[in-house]
Structures are given as C-alpha cells and as structure tokens.
C-alpha cells in the first residue's frame with residue numbers, strides 16, 4: 001500500500017448483467033493531492049466511484065481505508081470514513097430548500113429534533129465557500145442547473161470530508177463558478193483533503209491535478225504523476241493514439257440569410273431583446289450561468305411563454321405558441337438536463353432516437369421497425385454510441401445519454417437547432433465528432449444556437465457570440481472579436497466589455 005494513501009481500491013471488478021464494466025481496478029488516494037480519473041464515456045469512472053461510496057457492491061477486490069480492508073463498503077461506512085461524492089447527475093430533492101438539501105442525512109439535532117438554526121448557520125458557511133448567495137429557504141427545484149450543482153458541492157462540504165470525489169463538477173458551471181471551485185479545491189488540498197476529480201475538460205485537469213488514473217473499457221491503462229504531461233499527452237493516455245485538433249478548422253458558411261428574427265423579445269428572465277439568427281451560422285450564447293440563456297432557447301422554442309413586437313421564424317410571422325408549433329416551423333431543442341427533459345430513461349436507446357420521428361404525420365401505425373433499426377444503428381455509429389441499442393437509456397453512462405439526446409434530432413433534420421450545453425459530460429473524442437457535425441450542419445445552411453458553459457467551445461466554434469447578462473445581451477461579439485477574455489469581460493459588466501471590445 002502507498003504509505004500515505006487514505007483509501008485504496010485493490011483489484012476491484014464489477015459486471016452488469018454479465019458485462020464486465022470494471023476489471024481488476026486499483027487506485028490509491030492520498031491526502032493533499034488532487035487525483036484525476038479520466039476515461040472515455042462508458043469507461044467505468046462513475047461505476048468506480050459508486051463502489052468507493054458504497055452505492056454499489058463490487059463483485060471482487062477490496063477497499064482499504066486507513067489500513068482496514070472491506071470486501072464492500074456500505075454507504076454509511078463510506079460516510080463515516082469521510083468519503084463525500086458530488087455526483088454527475090444531481091442527487092438533490094427539488095421540493096426541499098437549499099439548506100434542507102445540504103443537511104439531508106446529517107441534520108444537526110438538539111434534544112432529538114432537527115436544529116434548524118444550526119442547520120441554517122452551517123449551511124450558510126458552506127454556501128459562502130462555494131459562492132452561493134441565494135436565500136437558503138429557496139426550493140432547489142427553482143434553481144438553474146449550475147446553481148443546483150453548487151448546492152451539490154456545498155452538500156458534500158457540509159460533511160467535512162477527508163476524501164472528496166467530484167464527478168464532472170464543472171460540467172454545468174460558468175467560467176466564473178468554475179474558478180470559484182478551483183480556488184476551493186486548492187484550499188481543500190492545502191488542508192489535506194484527498195480529492196478524486198473526474199472531468200472531460202482536460203485543461204482543467206492540467207491546471208488542478210497532480211496525479212492521474214486512466215480507465216479504458218473498465219481497465220486501468222495508466223496510473224502516474226501528471227508532471228511533464230501536456231494536454232495532448234493526456235489524450236494519448238486516454239485514447240491510445242495521437243490527438244488531432246479538438247476544434248475543426250473554422251470557415252465561414254456561404255449562406256447567411258436571416259432565418260429567425262425577433263424584436264422586443266421577452267421570455268422568463270429576458271427583457272426586450274432584439275436578435276437575428278442566420279442560416280449557416282453557429283450563434284453562441286455565453287455568460288454566467290442563469291443570465292437568460294436557457295430562457296432564450298426555451299422562449300424561441302415555444303416552451304416558455306414569450307412575447308415580441310415582431311417575430312419571423314423561417315419566413316412565418318409570429319412566435320411559435322407551443323413546442324409542436326416550433327417543431328413544425330423547423331426548430332429542435334436539445335436540453336441541458338437530459339434526465340429531466342431530454343430522454344425517456346426507461347425506453348431503449350433506439351426508441352429515444354426515433355422519438356422526434358414518431359410525431360410526424362405518417363403516424364405510429366405506419367412505422368417501419370426495420371428501417372428504424374437501421375437508422376438507429378447509423379446514428380449510434382456517427383456518435384460512437386456502442387453496444388446494444390435495445391438497452392434502456394438509463395443503463396448508459398452520462399456522456400452516452402447526452403449523445404442519444406443529440407442523435408435523436410438528426411433524422412428529423414431541422415433547419416434551426418437550439419442546443420443547451422450539448423457536450424456536457426461528453427468525452428474528448430466525441431466532442432470532436434460533435435464539433436465536426438455542428439460545423440457541417442452550419443455549412444449545409446442550418447442555423448445553430450449553442451448555449452455553452454465551455455468557453456473554448458464558444459471561442460473556437462461560433463460565428464458570433466451573444467454574451468448574456470441579467471436577462472439581456474451584454475455584448476454581441478463578431479467572429480474576429482470572440483475571445484475568452486472578451487466573453488468573460490462582457491459577462492462581468494458593461495464597462496469591462498467595452499474595454500475588451
């Protein structure tokens with residue numbers, strides 16, 4: 001055993017329905033070290049942390065904590081040992097308040113009753129650490145995804161963990177929130193916490209982590225210090241070959257006719273904005289999380305009440321009054337929160353992929369199962385979704401679920417794609433494939449609106465970027481003006497934006 005390790009997994013294995021997902025996996029976490037766990041979608045990362053947190057029992061191997069060996073950990077043993085996990089898919093209860101969620105399972109008590117005063121005080125402490133300024137009695141269901149993610153992190157910190165496991169913690173955070181998290185993790189490291197960090201954002205891993213374990217198809221293919229390894233080296237460790245450029249070469253699309261135009265558009269947080277979306281462009285939406293990006297997408301999609309002084313969609317005047325009307329006008333929407341909105345988890349991968357097609361006029365009775373199977377197989381190939389397409393979507397890894405949410409719109413071939421963080425949780429190789437697809441769509445004359453929490457994605461992929469702030473467009477950056485600095489500056493304030501522009 002590594003002398004300093006707090007926790008060590010030894011030769012863990014796990015199968016689902018006879019399919020080996022982890023084979024002979026070992027990993028050792030040391031205090032005061034940020035340890036990256038990398039691997040492509042479906043490599044087994046979440047399964048491994050489910051074994052470490054006691055959520056799943058291994059089929060073989062053992063877990064050693066402070067030198068004591070366990071065949072399996074129960075969740076309460078894991079908690080007592082000081083393990084806290086920030087899950088990729090949030091585990092919060094929508095109807096409970098921020099404070100209640102943070103304390104859930106560990107409420108401070110007085111005379112046997114929950115001590116709400118102590119709960120509020122302690123919850124405030126951890127919320128301050130993660131920069132959550134919201135009223136602690138706000139129901140978590142009312143918060144946007146990024147803020148819910150911060151509540152999830154605060155919940156883990158509430159337990160004062162010795163071992164903190166974070167499964168893609170920044171995937172729904174804005175650049176600013178991600179910076180807050182970076183500072184927090186550096187502080188926890190200095191205080192001696194052992195941190196296991198899963199991310200598909202390799203720049204982040206390079207910046208934060210000192211050690212890496214790489215999983216490929218459920219086996220450890222590298223376990224080493226990150227000293228002297230660059231981002232390309234990391235990709236090589238993950239995929240076993242030299243990486244190409246992550247972003248496709250940008251060339252302007254020839255077609256630039258306006259396909260959507262709204263004037264005085266208001267919806268949700270949005271107040272009176274003017275926007276034009278052109279065929280052949282990828283229009284990025286950036287800014288801090290929750291500044292109206294999602295409301296803009298949902299308002300355009302007819303999923304949120306909206307008004308406008310003037311609106312034209314695909315040569316038709318007026319706003320789409322419903323989602324089905326928006327679909328008929330050629331709009332498609334890929335949501336960020338795939339579990340709640342994008343997918344039917346208990347249905348098969350193939351069924352989900354065909355879903356937008358079912359609604360078409362030809363009707364259910366005229367479905368052609370053989371043609372659907374063929375199409376689903378083609379889509380799965382294009383997005384590297386491996387394995388049996390009759391499996392339920394809920395059995396897929398998070399990143400693969402995201403790919404299904406994107407793939408399902410491809411057969412419908414809509415001219416206007418509204419994408420809400422489409423590469424969240426997607427591995428680097430698939431990101432590359434999605435970027436190529438999106439640029440290809442633009443070259444074919446489609447209009448794409450891409451809201452993204454991944455600033456490099458906005459910089460390298462978009463023709464224009466609208467930076468949102470407080471329900472308005474703080475800056476509309478043309479291609480030559482798009483940079484990380486300009487986006488962050490516009491997100492933070494108008495004066496700063498002027499300087500950057």
Ligand SMILES: Nc1ncnc2c1ncn2[C@@H]1O[C@H](COP(=O)(O)OP(=O)(O)OP(=O)(O)O)[C@@H](O)[C@H]1O
Nearest residue numbers: 016021041042043044045046047395396397398399
């Ligand atoms: N409950 C389950 N039932 C069946 N198969 C499962 C289950 N949970 C996970 N799997 C399978 O195990 C494999 C590993 O999944 P896991 O979620 O651990 O991957 P991951 O490395 O975390 O991927 P991602 O980067 O996409 O989150 C996948 O093929 C997945 O389909």
